Amino acid sequence: MLTTPPPALLPVYATFPLRAVSGHGSWLVDEDGHEWLDAYGGHAVATCGHSHPDVVAAIADQAARLLFYSTAVPHANRERLADALIARAPKPLAKVFFCNSGAEANENMLMLARRKTKRSGVVSLLGGWHGRTAATLACTDGAKYEASARRAGMPLSRKVALNDLEALTAAVDDTIAAILIEPVQGFNGARSCTAEFLGHARRLADDHGAKLLFDEVQCGTGRLGTFTAAELFGVSPDALSMAKGLAAGLPIGAVLVADSLVDDIALGDLGSTFGGGPVPCAAALANLDVIDREGLLANTRDVGGTLACHCAGLEAVQAVHGRGFLLGLELDRPARDVQAALWEQRVLTGTSTDANTLRLLPPLSFSADEAELLFQAIAKVLA
Ligand SMILES: Cc1ncc(COP(=O)(O)O)c(C=O)c1O
Incomplete structure (x- = not known):
């Protein structure tokens, strides 16, 4: 499902393996109607979720x-x-x-x-x-x-x-x-x-x-x-x-x-x-x-804080950097491999300049349930 850029676009971007057609809240919907949990937040852009009404x-x-x-x-x-x-x-x-x-x-x-x-x-x-x-x-x-x-x-x-x-x-x-x-x-x-x-x-x-x-x-x-x-x-x-x-x-x-x-x-x-x-x-x-x-600053502190704590408890996580919904999970393995494994579960995350750090930057509206889904997906990949 990996997308290749059409010939008229300069091939300067690494892309995720989906073509998005719509989005709502923390979710992106692809051309096959599958929903992807977006812990990348459109690169820290979807502050209050995708296409907030x-x-x-x-x-x-x-x-x-x-x-x-x-x-x-x-x-x-x-x-x-x-x-x-x-x-x-x-x-x-x-x-x-x-x-x-x-x-x-x-x-x-x-x-x-x-x-x-x-x-x-x-x-x-x-x-x-x-x-x-x-x-x-x-x-x-x-x-x-x-x-x-x-x-x-x-x-x-x-x-x-x-x-x-x-x-x-x-x-x-x-x-x-x-x-x-x-x-x-x-x-x-x-x-x-x-x-x-x-x-x-x-x-x-x-x-x-x-x-x-x-x-x-x-x-x-x-x-x-x-x-x-x-x-x-x-x-x-x-x-x-x-x-x-x-x-x-x-x-x-x-x-x-x-x-x-x-x-x-x-x-x-x-x-x-x-x-x-x-x-x-x-x-x-x-x-x-x-x-x-919607109290999104408090949500960011609460849900982001809990997510960081849960992730810090995983054996493969060496350190958790950042705050709120700008988190870097320093792993005992390449973040790219973990990011790719998370795609298999239709979860989007980011990498960073440090090869072993996985970056989480979901919408500030990311709910406690969505954070739990993300945590379970990460835990499964790192197990
Ligand atoms: C901290 C920081 N500064 C500046 C920029 C550049 O922003 P833009 O891509 O909108 O020019 C970015 C983009 O990722 C960034 O993360």
Whole structure:
């Protein structure tokens, strides 16, 4: 059943062995009508589940009224969403810039830090993954990505090991514009920063006049059980990026910034044709409503916490990384083999840059029963 890409598509993606025709909640339905339990969440995008009726209705309603107008025309959805994000974000984050993807959000965030500090250097982390634009590849860990950035003429970031306070101290000096950190590293198998490390980064940035930037593209929008990772760790960055799950399935990116980073921003300093369009903003507003109304942050903490505990009890699980619904199961065997064995049970999971870590990133609406089904499937494969 493994799918091969049609000749007109570049073969750059590894694909799961199904062709999806519909989805509901935590389930995907394939062309044969089989249901697959989605513990990959459409790559951390299906925040409130696949095709949540409220999100679908908000999209349809907005599309029928006005499908699109650029930022040349003010729109209530854009303004309401900016207010809603700032209301949920820690201070001093106070302003929002909308774009269309995670890489674009990070690119703009880096641009703002470089603009304000008039410096170019960036410190980022080994194991960090920030996107596929030239500037974000330069901050992403991995020889292949760094080679791409170098070919594009981008200066590479200084990379330090996760939670290594001394290395971070040594890397940050007065040439550094930004310290860019994923508080929980998604692609790296949900390896988590400590609150101490993030607090240290905050102090170093302040001491050296650099900006602290959180990439919350994967770990934000409630995935850790709090709306932002910054809230979970009790450390406020100068800016944070969001994307993936923010509009529950429509493309969107957002940079939330402190006033101090943008107090001299001028017309035309940033821009995006599609950023903050009425339809993705309607989807994001509906998604935020569902998160609140259905108690999805509490669900993420409770069900994610129980799932992590159960998985930690399996003999083949060496460690469980991450929080909420961004979990990395470090196994005694290759995660790819386990992922493939789970396909046999019609269960979707992710792998990570660490060959032995299986990544779980289900919708935040994943129920206790669905988590039990997932756990039983994993236990069966690892037995
Ligand atoms: C932490 C993180 N940052 C940035 C990105 C890039 O996002 P996008 O693919 O929307 O450009 C990703 C994508 O997986 C990510 O996980």
